[in-house]
Amino acid sequence: MRSAPPIDAFTLRRRPPQEKLIDIGFRQLTLVLAASVGIILLAIFLTVFSGAREAMATFGFKFLTTSAWDPVNEQYGALIAIYGTLVTAILSLLIAIPIGLGTAIFITEDLLPSKLREAIGLMVELLAAIPSVVLGLWAIFVMEPAIRPFLNLLHTTLGWTPFFSTAPQGSGTAPAILILVVMVLPIITAISRDALNQVPIELRQGAYGVGTTRWGAIFNVILPAAVSSIMGGVMLSLGRAMGETMAVTMIIGNSLNFSVSLLAPGNTIASMLANQFGEADGIQVSALMYAAVVLMVLTFVVNVLAQWIVRRLSLRY
Amino acid sequence: MTASSPSTVASDVCMSLQDVTISYGSFEAVKNVYMDLPKGKVTAFIGPSGCGKSTVLRALNRMNDLIPGCSLKGRVIFDQHDLYDKRVDPVEVRRRIGMVFQKPNPFPKSIYENIAFGARINGYKGDMDELVERSLRKAAVWDECKDKLKESGFSLSGGQQQRLCIARAIATEPEVILMDEPCSALDPISTLKIEETMHELKRSYTIMIVTHNMQQAVRVADMTAFFNAEAVEGGTGKVGYLVEFNETENIFNSPNQQSTLDYVSGRFG
Amino acid sequence: MSLSTPPPINHFTERLTLHYDPGLKRNRFNQVANAIAAFFAALAVVPLFLVLIYVLIQGGRLISLQLLTDLPPAPGLEGGGIGNAIIGTIVVTLIASLIAIPVGVGGGVYLSEYAQNGWFSKFVRFGNDVLAGVPSIISGVFVYSLIVATRVFFDQSFSAMAGGIALSVLMLPTVIKTTYEGLLLVPQEMRMGAYGVGASRFVTITQITLPAAFTPIATGVVLGIARAAGETAPLIFTALFSPFWPEGLFHPIATMSVLIFNFAIMPYEAQNELAWAASFVLVIMILGANLLARWISHASRS
Numbered sequence: 065m066r067s068a069p070p071i072d073a074f075t076l077r078r079r080p081p082q083e084k085l086i087d088i089g090f091r092q093l094t095l096v097l098a099a100s101v102g103i104i105l106l107a108i109f110l111t112v113f114s115g116a117r118e119a120m121a122t123f124g125f126k127f128l129t130t131s132a133w134d135p136v137n138e139q140y141g142a143l144i145a146i147y148g149t150l151v152t153a154i155l156s157l158l159i160a161i162p163i164g165l166g167t168a169i170f171i172t173e174d175l176l177p178s179k180l181r182e183a184i185g186l187m188v189e190l191l192a193a194i195p196s197v198v199l200g201l202w203a204i205f206v207m208e209p210a211i212r213p214f215l216n217l218l219h220t221t222l223g224w225t226p227f228f229s230t231a232p233q234g235s236g237t238a239p240a241i242l243i244l245v246v247m248v249l250p251i252i253t254a255i256s257r258d259a260l261n262q263v264p265i266e267l268r269q270g271a272y273g274v275g276t277t278r279w280g281a282i283f284n285v286i287l288p289a290a291v292s293s294i295m296g297g298v299m300l301s302l303g304r305a306m307g308e309t310m311a312v313t314m315i316i317g318n319s320l321n322f323s324v325s326l327l328a329p330g331n332t333i334a335s336m337l338a339n340q341f342g343e344a345d346g347i348q349v350s351a352l353m354y355a356a357v358v359l360m361v362l363t364f365v366v367n368v369l370a371q372w373i374v375r376r377l378s379l380r381y
Numbered sequence: 382m383t384a385s386s387p388s389t390v391a392s393d394v395c396m397s398l399q400d401v402t403i404s405y406g407s408f409e410a411v412k413n414v415y416m417d418l419p420k421g422k423v424t425a426f427i428g429p430s431g432c433g434k435s436t437v438l439r440a441l442n443r444m445n446d447l448i449p450g451c452s453l454k455g456r457v458i459f460d461q462h463d464l465y466d467k468r469v470d471p472v473e474v475r476r477r478i479g480m481v482f483q484k485p486n487p488f489p490k491s492i493y494e495n496i497a498f499g500a501r502i503n504g505y506k507g508d509m510d511e512l513v514e515r516s517l518r519k520a521a522v523w524d525e526c527k528d529k530l531k532e533s534g535f536s537l538s539g540g541q542q543q544r545l546c547i548a549r550a551i552a553t554e555p556e557v558i559l560m561d562e563p564c565s566a567l568d569p570i571s572t573l574k575i576e577e578t579m580h581e582l583k584r585s586y587t588i589m590i591v592t593h594n595m596q597q598a599v600r601v602a603d604m605t606a607f608f609n610a611e612a613v614e615g616g617t618g619k620v621g622y623l624v625e626f627n628e629t630e631n632i633f634n635s636p637n638q639q640s641t642l643d644y645v646s647g648r649f650g
Numbered sequence: 651m652s653l654s655t656p657p658p659i660n661h662f663t664e665r666l667t668l669h670y671d672p673g674l675k676r677n678r679f680n681q682v683a684n685a686i687a688a689f690f691a692a693l694a695v696v697p698l699f700l701v702l703i704y705v706l707i708q709g710g711r712l713i714s715l716q717l718l719t720d721l722p723p724a725p726g727l728e729g730g731g732i733g734n735a736i737i738g739t740i741v742v743t744l745i746a747s748l749i750a751i752p753v754g755v756g757g758g759v760y761l762s763e764y765a766q767n768g769w770f771s772k773f774v775r776f777g778n779d780v781l782a783g784v785p786s787i788i789s790g791v792f793v794y795s796l797i798v799a800t801r802v803f804f805d806q807s808f809s810a811m812a813g814g815i816a817l818s819v820l821m822l823p824t825v826i827k828t829t830y831e832g833l834l835l836v837p838q839e840m841r842m843g844a845y846g847v848g849a850s851r852f853v854t855i856t857q858i859t860l861p862a863a864f865t866p867i868a869t870g871v872v873l874g875i876a877r878a879a880g881e882t883a884p885l886i887f888t889a890l891f892s893p894f895w896p897e898g899l900f901h902p903i904a905t906m907s908v909l910i911f912n913f914a915i916m917p918y919e920a921q922n923e924l925a926w927a928a929s930f931v932l933v934i935m936i937l938g939a940n941l942l943a944r945w946i947s948h949a950s951r952s
Contacts, residue, residue: 083850090852091764097756098765101777101826104819108784108792115795166690174449175684184691186944191698193940195880197907198929201914202701205708205922246697253694265447266486270546272447274499274553275476277676279683284498289489300783307785309883310907314914334787334883341791342887356791360784367783371776462668470670470677477668502676 112360115353122347127354131322135344140351144322146358148330152237152312153305155326156244157252161298163245164252169282172260185257192250200314203243208234208315211242215327230325235317237330243311248301255297259290292374299370303363309334333359395420395557395587396441401455403436403445409613410436411621414455416606423579423588425598425629428608429644433621437608438559438591442478443471459557476503479555483562485542487534487549492526495534495545499553512552520548521578540571547578551586558582560590564597576601595645598629605632607641702933708923709930717927722893722909728920732928734895738810738903739932741896742889743879745814750821750878751871755860757822758829758867763855775830782823789819790884798888803900810896810903813889817878824877828870832863869947876939880932882907906932 119127123140130141167188171181215232222228232238263286271281287294317329318339333355341352398416402409411433418424426434436445443464445451457464464474488495496513505512513530517523522537522544529536534545543563550558560579564572579601582588592598598605606626610619625632625641636642671677720731757774765771793816798807836859844854860867890902891912906928913921913928 083852087850087852090855091760094756094760094764097753098758098760098771098774098826100753101757101774101781101822104822105777105781105784107796108788108819111792111795112788115791163690163693166687167694170687170691173687174447175687178449184695187695187698190937190940191694191701193876193880193936194698194701195882195907195932195936197880197882197910197914198705198933199701201910201925201929202704204914206700206704246701249694249697264486266482266484267488269444269447269480269482270486270488270549272444272472272475273442273480273482274502274549275472275479276499276502277472277680279680280502280676282683284502285488303783307783307787309785309787310911314911334785337787337791338883338886341794342890353791353795356788360788363783363785364780367780371779460668464668468669470668472676473668473670 109360112353112356116350116357118347119350119354120357123351123354127351128358133320135348138347140348140354142333142336142351142355142358144320145331145333145336145355147322148237148316149306149332149334149359149362151326152241152244152316152330152332153302156241156248156305157298157302159241160245160249160252160301164249165256165294167249167253168256168260172257173278173282188250188253191246192254196247196308196310197314199243199246200311203239203311203315204235207242208239211239215239219327226324227326230323230328232327233329235315235329236327237316238326240312240316240330240332241326243315244305244308247308247311248305251301251304252297255300256290256294259293259297260286262293263289296370296374299366299373303366303370306332306366307334307359307363309338313338393420394418395459397456397458398437399456399458401437401440401453401457403433403440403451403453405448406450408618409620411608414623416623416626418587418589419604420587421583422603423583423590423601424604424606425602426589426591426606426608427593427595427598427644428621428624429610430593431619431621432608432610434591434606434608435561436621438561438589441557441559441589442475442480444475444480446471476553477555478557478559479550479553480559481543481547481550481561481563484566485539485546487537487542487545490534491531492534492537492545493530495549496552499549503553505553516548516552517545519551519578519581520544521574521581522548538571540567540574543567543571544575544578547575547582551582555586557587557589560588562591562593565593572597595633599633602629605629607632607636607638607644609640609644705926705929705933708926709928709933712923712927713930717924718931721895722904722913722924723920724893725916725918725921730920730924732906732909732924732931734892735904735906735909735928736931737896738889738892738905739879739907741810741899741903742813742817742885742905743875745811745899746817746821746878747871747875749815749818750825750874753818754822754825755829755867757826758833759855759860761826761830762833763851763859778823778826781819782827784819785883786820786881787883789816790886790888792816792819793884793888806900808888808890808902809900810889811899813885813903813905816884816888817881820881820884821874821878824874825871828874829863829867832866832870833859835866836862865947869943872939872943872946876936876943879939880907880936882911886911 119140127141128146129143131143132139132141133144134140167184171184212232215238218228219231267285267289268281271285276284312332313335316331316335318331318335319329320331323330337352337356340348344352394417396418398414401414402412404410414437426438428434439445440453440457445453453465459478462469488498490498493513496516497509500509500512514523517526522541525537525541526545534542537545547563564575567575576597579588579590590601604627607624608621609624610621613620625636625638632641633645636645717731718736719733720729721734722732723730761771761774793812797803797812797815801807803809803811840858840862841854844858849858885905885908889905889908891908892902892904896903909928910925910932913925916922
């Protein structure tokens with residue numbers, strides 16, 4: 065038998081001061097940690113902007129519309145890289161949207177046993193986990209040689225258009241677009257799948273109840289109900305595609321000459337940074353920082369737009 | 382009792398269920414149902430929760446196809462066809478047997494498009510404006526909608542949404558309308574309005590309605606089917622079955638079965 | 651006895667039979683649409699298989715103890731290994747985790763447990779989404795300007811530490827988001843229960859709330875680490891590369907991802923092969939971490 069506790073063991077007692085101190089201290093600590101997000105974001109903007117100031121003062125807005133990139137004469141214009149960033153990102157999305165959306169529909173509708181659908185979903189997610197540098201390696205040694213005959217065909221049949229006017233020569237814009245498709249496909253698929261899964265079963269039943277077929281329900285009821293989330297996902301992927309660096313750098317050719325042809329080597333802001341930043345000095349660093357500002361503004365606008373679309377356009381159901 | 386097994390179906394019978402058993406996976410939800418649902422009448426399905434009345438209703442236009450693992454044994458005869466024959470197209474079935482659901486579920490479209498959508502996919506060639514107005518009038522929701530046909534279906538109140546869904550169902554001019562507890566999510570006034578709508582509708586359509594509300598069955602139904610559930614030996618859950626199917630008056634005033642009497646007099650369920 | 655009057659005029663001409671007619675326009679359309687969706691799903695899965703097969707065959711056949719423990723050869727020479735890069739990837743990822751996990755979990759705790767959904771918490775969550783969208787190369791530029799160019803660490807420019815910090819900027823948003831969302835899932839009753847027995851805020855969070863949200867947080871953190879381990883862009887001009895064994899946290903360090911980048915574009919067969927071998931090791935590590943994360947969240951659910 066243990067003896068009963070002394071009478072005052074549970075009498076009302078004051079919390080020891082150090083306990084209160086810990087409580088307040090912990091709260092302040094987490095506050096600072098949360099604030100660090102804002103601080104880091106601000107620091108990134110300030111660092112890059114201040115680095116770009118010299119180039120901004122020297123080249124002004126002409127930087128955005130000229131294509132000279134000449135370290136010898138210290139003349140810089142980012143048009144090639146800006147054009148390449150937009151073209152690769154937008155074209156890759158145009159290819160990836162139908163494929164990703166089709167895949168998402170395929171794995172949310174009851175076309176297959178659910179085990180098989182889950183397996184396909186898992187594989188698409190694993191594709192997203194493969195590092196971009198590995199995809200770049202694969203693009204150089206496997207994909208590009210494999211699609212070369214196809215690109216040659218494009219050149220011989222459609223060579224009269226400016227977009228295919230040059231003979232394919234290994235690295236170029238077209239293979240970069242294809243590897244970007246591989247990279248944004250999992251994002252579009254995953255977001256579309258979540259959006260489709262969130263469409264309430266009642267809506268689906270309602271559509272079937274008036275006698276639609278499966279695809280009648282998909283096109284007329286389910287996709288319209290999910291469209292805002294899907295659009296948000298597409299914008300998010302656009303931001304990702306514009307900022308994607310490694311795989312694109314390894315396959316796009318990093319050309320400093322402007323060409324409209326998709327089969328010719330090109331450049332993007334991100335790959336220009338990856339290639340030149342380490343070895344640049346003087347005003348070239350500032351010019352690269354200026355390009356980085358352009359990239360940041362582009363991705364910032366696209367990402368904010370993505371969040372706005374999801375919040376504002378979402379339907380009540 | 383009509384729980385016999387006719388091999389031919391009389392002409393005043395709209396749908397005939399012949400030894401219907403519906404299972405989810407290996408679990409039998411409702412068992413051995415025989416029923417001849419008459420044409421041009423309102424038939425109510427009543428019974429305690431879990432007795433399978435909604436499951437039977439959804440089987441009548443093959444809505445259960447959407448539920449993975451749900452299977453049906455027996456025959457459901459409609460227009461001289463077994464609806465579960467392999468050659469039957471469920472889409473075609475649903476075009477002729479419309480449905481109104483428990484929760485109002487307008488499409489994410491305008492009020493006008495909610496009505497026009499079903500008619501259009503059913504191959505309607507006539508005047509669409511006229512059809513929309515006629516359907517909304519029949520569903521007694523025209524006055525509330527006529528000034529905002531271009532607005533989203535979600536801008537309506539819950540009761541109005543449900544009547545919009547009824548209008549949507551009748552716009553395709555089905556022969557039968559199934560209603561799965563159409564008033565359970567609504568307030569009493571909306572419920573009353575929908576019941577009035579049903580009285581109008583039964584002049585043109587055969588209606589089957591699942592309801593939890595016995596007063597509602599008395600008010601709207603010509604015929605009533607009472608379902609119950611019993612635990613089975615060795616089974617994990619309860620299995621539903623049809624206890625009694627008769628004129629509503631008989632079910633509520635002089636039922637043949639003791640359990641029906643217990644239920645309608647409020648002694649259980 | 652027929653009380654029913656059939657609909658006056660039937661406008662619907664297509665009602666002839668209940669039988670499925672594969673020749674109907676809508677049914678043909680359905681078949682075509684099914685086939686297209688199936689084709690797209692196949693297209694989406696094919697790249698994974700092609701990449702995995704090549705990495706497993708091209709990289710897997712080179713794997714040996716020597717490869718895992720040797721230094722890379724000088725350009726033009728044969729043999730060698732990726733030992734320093736494996737260690738480097740672990741070191742840099744560890745630095746990033748040691749920074750991003752405490753900061754991220756702390757920030758997530760503040761957002762979920764203390765913040766009153768006012769302007770500050772809205773701003774932090776918005777900023778977190780923006781930070782998650784910042785291109786990874788920008789994080790490299792940022793750390794280069796802040797740390798490498800200024801030589802703040804013992805007058806060293808490129809260093810493992812700089813690389814780890816650059817990676818942590820990328821990890822941070824993931825950790826904050828998963829912590830915040832994981833804590834939101836903890837039922838309010840659990841916190842009330844702890845307060846009810848007189849626990850302080852600090853004790854409640856550290857001993858009740860955080861452990862209750864362990865699974866989603868751990869899942870997110872593992873996925874974040876896996877992503878960071880494969881990142882290259884932030885490392886190219888922060889951690890740089892080194893053909894030698896790591897000399898310390900404040901010296902340039904080799905990593906597998908930068909090794910793949912550097913060696914893939916070299917015109918030497920031996921270097922190209924090492925790039926494939928490093929890809930193999932990296933992919934196995936990352937897919938392993940992904941499956942681990944999946945297992946964590948799966949194991950707790952059942």
